[in-house]
Amino acid sequence: xxxxxxxxxxxxxxxxxxxxxxxxxxLQISDGRAGFAPTAIGAGIQGAVQVTGLATVAKTxxxxxxxxxxxxxxxxxxxxxxxxxxxxxxxxxxxxxxxxSAATTVxxxxxxxxxxxxxxxxxxxxxxxxxxxxxQAIIGHREGVSLIIDATAEAQKVDALSIRGVALDTPxxxxxxxxxxxxxxxxxxxxIGLASATDATSAxxxxxxxxxxxxxxxxxxxxxxxxGSTEVAATDSLADYVVGTPFLVQWDLRDWADVQVYIxxxxxxxxxxxxxxxxxxxxxxxAHMEKTLDASLGNVTVMRLxxxxxEE
Amino acid sequence: MAEAIYLxxxxxxxxxxxxxxxxxxxLQVSDGRAGFAPTAIAAGIKGALQVKGIATVAKVxxxxxxxxxxxxxxxxxxxxxxxxxxxxxxxxxxxxxxxxYAGTTAKVALNEDTxxxxxxxxxxxxxxxxxxxxxxxxxxxxxxxSLVFDVTAEAQKLDAMSPLGIAxxxxxxxxxxxxxxxxxxxxxxxxxxGLANGTNATDADSITEYLFCHTNGSDLNxxxxxxxxxxxxxxxxTTVNFAVGTPFLVQFDLADYSDIQAYIxxxxxxxxxxxxxxxxxxxxxxxAHMEKTADDSPGNITVMRFGxxxxxx
Numbered sequence: 001x002x003x004x005x006x007x008x009x010x011x012x013x014x015x016x017x018x019x020x021x022x023x024x025x026x027l028q029i030s031d032g033r034a035g036f037a038p039t040a041i042g043a044g045i046q047g048a049v050q051v052t053g054l055a056t057v058a059k060t061x062x063x064x065x066x067x068x069x070x071x072x073x074x075x076x077x078x079x080x081x082x083x084x085x086x087x088x089x090x091x092x093x094x095x096x097x098x099x100x101s102a103a104t105t106v107x108x109x110x111x112x113x114x115x116x117x118x119x120x121x122x123x124x125x126x127x128x129x130x131x132x133x134x135x136q137a138i139i140g141h142r143e144g145v146s147l148i149i150d151a152t153a154e155a156q157k158v159d160a161l162s163i164r165g166v167a168l169d170t171p172x173x174x175x176x177x178x179x180x181x182x183x184x185x186x187x188x189x190x191x192i193g194l195a196s197a198t199d200a201t202s203a204x205x206x207x208x209x210x211x212x213x214x215x216x217x218x219x220x221x222x223x224x225x226x227x228g229s230t231e232v233a234a235t236d237s238l239a240d241y242v243v244g245t246p247f248l249v250q251w252d253l254r255d256w257a258d259v260q261v262y263i264x265x266x267x268x269x270x271x272x273x274x275x276x277x278x279x280x281x282x283x284x285x286x287a288h289m290e291k292t293l294d295a296s297l298g299n300v301t302v303m304r305l306x307x308x309x310x311e312e
Numbered sequence: 313m314a315e316a317i318y319l320x321x322x323x324x325x326x327x328x329x330x331x332x333x334x335x336x337x338x339l340q341v342s343d344g345r346a347g348f349a350p351t352a353i354a355a356g357i358k359g360a361l362q363v364k365g366i367a368t369v370a371k372v373x374x375x376x377x378x379x380x381x382x383x384x385x386x387x388x389x390x391x392x393x394x395x396x397x398x399x400x401x402x403x404x405x406x407x408x409x410x411x412x413y414a415g416t417t418a419k420v421a422l423n424e425d426t427x428x429x430x431x432x433x434x435x436x437x438x439x440x441x442x443x444x445x446x447x448x449x450x451x452x453x454x455x456x457x458s459l460v461f462d463v464t465a466e467a468q469k470l471d472a473m474s475p476l477g478i479a480x481x482x483x484x485x486x487x488x489x490x491x492x493x494x495x496x497x498x499x500x501x502x503x504x505x506g507l508a509n510g511t512n513a514t515d516a517d518s519i520t521e522y523l524f525c526h527t528n529g530s531d532l533n534x535x536x537x538x539x540x541x542x543x544x545x546x547x548x549x550t551t552v553n554f555a556v557g558t559p560f561l562v563q564f565d566l567a568d569y570s571d572i573q574a575y576i577x578x579x580x581x582x583x584x585x586x587x588x589x590x591x592x593x594x595x596x597x598x599x600a601h602m603e604k605t606a607d608d609s610p611g612n613i614t615v616m617r618f619g620x621x622x623x624x625x
Contacts, residue, residue, distance in 0.1 A: 001416075002334070002335060002336020004337075006348075007365070031426045032426045032429055086479060090429050134446060140451075142453075146436065301436065
């Protein structure tokens, strides 16, 4: 035969299900992509599933889905979800329009994963601080970083600051998927979000920042901001994390004078005014873990940290 | 002019070859993608190459190509291959349906590089163990990780475990492309890669549920082993050897958790052993784990990619 023969345009894929598939059903095809059946397919009968284009899909009714968010198909609940868990969930696509918490549907670009405008995955700057530690580490991932502080009783700092940032008032949504693997002792501080720079010892001394903040030995998720003019000190969001379970923080920067923060799709501290309007920027992605002189451990995987800008 | 003017949908791209191209020929376009010519193009004449869609392509006849496998175009042999080598090979796409070992064709989604359902590139958990060593490293990649021991005479452990796992009985393909750059120099060194329900500070064999491809220091054999709450299949030599510096592809087809099929470089190597996770409670996560007992053995392994792709049945 020739080296290649054209078969199909690839927007839909042949699919012969073991069990009957109903019209509109979403399933995962053999190359890992999401597909949905525009029409019903009988058991053992070859049909086709759509793998490209925009679709209106069922969503979890307790999550705000901001446009640009990645969503997974919750296999057990049969609805789009902002988080993947340890069962059969699979990547569905990217949200095209904001969907309210109570909404039951969302518009999704199937299997589309556009790159962040700015991301740690594009490379980052790190200046580790240690004296004697042997098991401290900064490990880059495709879109994130792992930060590890070891038990040596000394001040340590590990960080990852994106090379590029966004200018003041750029409409964008920043997001971080964070898994705290070991939250150490009270001397430990973790800050993740946007900042104008980094610091060798304390993220609190950075001039301009918009952070999700974690204290050692504390499961509270705090939120804070500082633009050099207005500071909102670390405030307990009242959302807690679980060690070993990733949580998603999203900052909606369509209004830099009143940034809205979402954790796992829920708007936290809406009455707090996280105002970074007076920042000079540029604001970059920053993951920063520090401890003062102490034997505390710290181990956090930032699975992704990026900013997606768009026109208003 | 306007900032942009629509030109083409992009499913095919213009191509003016220097030498004549025959109908069906596969070649690499200037942006690095694979393309094929649906019709012949004469030398110096502008034609078009298809870069999207599903195509039936020639395949190498000595590899099983499991659905969900990435394939490259073997430039010298003019056929799809699971492995890229150091010549002009280029990425072709993803296999859509299982293609048998002796099959001569495979259905491929051109240039699709679909994400793993769970990939080590999505971020992983590491807890390095060293007491005095300073040149041990864990280095993350786009879809993989490098693990590097130094020659300090002490116990060391390096690992990378995915935060998320998969529920037992989920049908999936697990694959790892592994390059041993510098093997351990004695039996104090062990490397395991595959699925596990946790990690361990000193010894991967102490993990309670796993499915591993295993290598030893000073030994080129590739072993397989599995353990769930009921059944232990101790490390079995696949009789396939690796070469230092040459990547090898390990794939576990978990269509049947009571009889998991393993493939190395597209060859089914299950022998008579049954590798099972049927009685695992999971969730089963991706784990790459390198350890040595008190010894000055080096060790340097690049896991070029490591992920699992689930599918409906």
